[in-house]
Amino acid sequence: MPVAPSLYNAAVKRPWLMRMLKPLASWYANAAGYRQMGLRADDLIVEENETVLKALGRLSPKESYDRVYRIRRATQLSLQHKLLPKSEWTKPEEDIAYLSPILEQMAIESKEKAALDTLTVLKKH
Structure with a gap:
């Protein structure tokens, strides 16, 4: 699965752009x-x-449980047309990527596998 394009790498290299x-x-x-x-x-x-499902399989049991809990709670809130109290909102410092790094690693592994699968060996005489 291709990973969505990101400006993050370009912004990190240029502090003025990051600001x-x-x-x-x-x-x-x-x-x-x-x-x-x-x-x-x-x-x-x-x-x-399929790639996301495989990445979800690589999550630790705790992270997987936490993800399911957050999604179920959000679904229930959506059905009730409610939001969490402000004290329970996800804080920006808690909003860390936990699945994207796995997806990026899987994309690298896929490219590496494709490169190895198409590798040709030349014999020197």
């Missing part, structure tokens, strides 16, 4: 509303992809 984009990124994350339901950004990754 300019950080407030915009924070505003967008808060406006998206997933934190008000106790979710993390990686909880929003759709599970209908």
Whole structure:
């Protein structure tokens, strides 16, 4: 599965760009509303992809349980048309990527496997 393009690497190399984009990124994350339901950004990754399902299988049991709990709680809140109390919202420092690094690693592994599968050996005479 291709990983979504990101400006992060370009922004990190240019501090002025990072300073300019950080407030915009924070505003967008808060406006998206997933934190008000106790979710993390990686909880929003759709599970209908074989690669994502394999990545979910690589999660630790605790992280997997926590993900299911957050998603079920958010679903219940959505059905009730409610938000969590502000004290229970996901804080920006808690909104860390836990699935994206696994997906990136799987993409690297897939490229490496493809390179090895198409490897040709030349004999020197």
